[in-house]
Amino acid sequence: MSDNNTVQYTEANIRTLDWQEHIRQRPGMYIGKLGDGSSADDGIYILLKEIIDNSVDEFVMKSGKRIEIKIDEGRAQIRDYGRGIPLGSVVDAVSKMNTGAKYDSKAFKKAVGLNGVGTKAVNALSEYFRVRSFRDGQMKIAEFSQGTITQNHQESSTSERNGTEITFIPDATIFTHFKFRKEYIERMLRNYVYLNPGLKILFNGETFYSENGLKDLLQEELEEEILYPIIHLKDEDIEIAITHSDKSQSETYFSFVNGQNTTQGGTHLNAFKEAYVKTVREFLxxxxxxxxxxxxxxxxxxxxxxxxxxxxxxKTKLGSSDMEPGKETIRAFMIGFLKKALDNYLHKNTPTAEALQRKILVSERERKELSGIQKLARERAKKVSLHNKKLRDCRQHYNDQRALRKSESQIFITEGDSASGSITKSRDVETQAVFSLRGKPLNSYGLTKRVVYENEEFNLLQAALNIEDSLEDLRYNQVIIATDADVDGMHIRLLMITFFLQFFPDLIKNGHLYILQTPLFRVRNKKETRYCYSDAERIKALNELGKNPEITRFKGLGEISPDEFKHFIGKDIRLEPVVLGKDQTIEQLLEFYMGKNTPDRQNFILSNLVIEDPEIDKKQQLEETL
Incomplete structure (x- = not known):
């Protein structure tokens, strides 16, 4: 006997979605997290990458040495000079699932995009999508909206060179408040040219080009002195560049598979680390x-x-363990390659081999000197963590492979109890943790890593993030500094950025550090409430909400009630990434922020304070703070 309240499960419940409906309802299956462009792995960059991958694959197949990319606000255009999509297949190639040329492993056996999904996902997730294909004096154009064709033009003659041009505007109903960030796009394009020497990419008038591959990549990325010239090793299916920094305390890796930047590493990077250690041990x-x-x-x-x-x-982490299904393993291939190529190099370059051994001995000595204090610090951290009031942890962590929402994991670093209290009460306990600072942290500029263990707060933060030795076991994808938008808050923000720059720069280089943007004003009438993040937004709200709306200015995070705070750390969270510009070194940034150039730093803080309050003399308050 059935319960009348039970939902009946019949044929009527079964529904087949069109391809574009499926992508739009489950975008995470195709492009990972959506995001707003504040993270390098947000969806809008995956859309861009899916299109560029196809153009790069044309270059790999010896067709087309130039790619032109134009991005204006939210509109992206990518033009290559490859063979062009066959004109009769243009519509199917961008709108029919599992249609593509790359299933023929002879033509594209080591291509990046192999599943025929990427371009279709871009089409379905764009409010406007246009494809133009040029082949042998003929052109075919098709236009779409949200994956549905709106214009299917007849073939026509053209004087354009062969190739394909894709133009798209991400759908603002899916990618809310999105913004393409130049720094992330430039990093992506630099990687493309390093991996494809001879390829020229033009992006909004700037040219990206490399002749020496991964050797150029390391030279671009190097910010400090190196101990020996870059070791550059190549063979048909592998390329490696290696050196050692004179100052950095951490390990820094850039890893790629078939041209894809595997930011989370995988089996190939693990194989390299093992093979490198094994080869060096045997050589020495x-x-x-x-x-x-x-x-x-x-x-x-x-x-x-x-x-x-x-x-x-x-495709940010390689899972497979074979170079080719059923053939040699990646581990065996890597060990064999380094055993031969690196061993030969070290035998032929004695000064490099000697510099490498000296570095190992210095590292050994430093590790032994620190081991005593590390042991005490770990014991103290373990003891404190049992009743650690600093950390209110979440349940899902970035380093937990079983966690379904690991990429959503966040930790907020807050100042004082009131701010951390508001965030703690309004957070998602599954994915959001809170670490509460006691007032201003220590200025770590110029100090050695010893201070990380001797300073209880730094030690507990290091333990909470789980980054003592490397980023491999980082527990939170996004580390978010959440301070008040006043002089004190700005100073604490700079002190925390200094801490990470000084001791854990890879956290910043790998795009894990952010600043939480919180509203400065609340403007409301009886019908509507608006939260404003700038003076311009406040003025706009005043104009649109009619006569005499109520205005509240939030002087600190603690003044925002938990019920309101959940809006600012939920799906509409606004984050500003802490990004290292390509022309800035960590040393220069540290010297600017925390060196002896106090007037420059004062001016920087003043110009970045967005609160305008005539009752506060900002310069006087800043001088008292610093």
Missing amino acids: NKNYEAADIRKSIIAAVSIKVIEPVFESQT
Whole structure:
């Protein structure tokens, strides 16, 4: 006997979605997280990458050495000079699932995009999408909206060179408040040219080009002195560049598979680390600790694999273990290559081999000197963590492979109890953790890593993030500094950025550090409430909400009630990424923010304070603060 309240499950419940409906309802399956452009792995960059990948694959197939990219606000256009999509297949190629040329492994056996999904996902997730294909004096154009064709033009003659041009505008109903950030796009394009020497990419008038591949990548990325010239090793399916920094305390890796930047590494990077340590140990005939051999290493690793298996559609981590299904493993291939190529190089370049051994001995000595205080600090952190009031943890963590929402994991670093209280009460306990600072943290500029262990607050933060040795086990994808938008808050923000720049720069280089943007004003009438993040937004709200709306200015995070705060750390969260510009070194930034140039720093803070309050003399308050 059935309960009348039970929903009946019949044929009427079964529904087949059109391809574009499926992509739009489940975009995460195709492009990972949506985001607003504040993270390098947000969806709008995946859309861009899916189109560029196809153009790069044309270059790989020896067709078309130039790609032109134009981005104006939210509109992107990519033009290549490859063969062009066959005119009779233009519509199917961008709107029919599992249609493409790359299933023929002979033509594209080591291509980036292999599943025929990427361009269709871009089409479905764009409010406007246009494809133009040029082949042998003929042109075909088709236009779409949200994956549905709106204009199917007849073929016509053209004087354009062969190739394909894709123009798209991401759908603002899916990508809310999105913004393309130049820094992330430039990083992506630099990687493309490093991996494809001879390819020229023009982006809004700027040219990206490389002759020496991964060697150029390391030279671009190097911010400090290196201990020996870059070791550059190449073979048909592998390219490696290696050196050691003179100052950095961490390991820095850039890894790629079939031209895809695997930011989370995977089986190939693990194989490289193992093979590198094994080769160096055997060459020096000494069983040094792996951590001492790899400390301060800066390396770029690129391999080409047939039918790679990634852990997600966005291809940021390699999961497969074979160079080709059923053939040699990646591990065996990597060990064999380094055993021969790196061993030969070190035998032929004695000064490099000697510099490498000196670095290992220095790392060994530093590790032993720190080991005593590290042990005490870890014991203290373990003891405190049992009743640690600093950290209110979440349940899903970035380093937990089983966590379904690991990429959403966030930790807010807050000042004082009132701010952390508001965030704690309004957060999502599944994915959002809170770490509460006691007032102003120590200025760590110029100090050694010893202070990380001696300062209880820094030690607890390091333990909470789980980044003592590397970023591999980072527990939160986004580390968010959440301070008041006043002089004190700005100073605390700078002190925390200094801490990460000084001791954990990879957190910033890999795009994990953010500033939380919170509203400065609330403007409301009886019908509507608007939260304003700038003076311009406040003025706009005043104009649109009619006569005499109520205006509240939030002087600190603690003044925002938990019920309101949940709007600012939920799906509409606004984050500003902390990004290292390509022309800025960590040393220069540290010197600017926390060195002896106090007037410059004062001017920087003053110009970045967005609150205008005639009752406060900002310069006087700043001088008192600093």
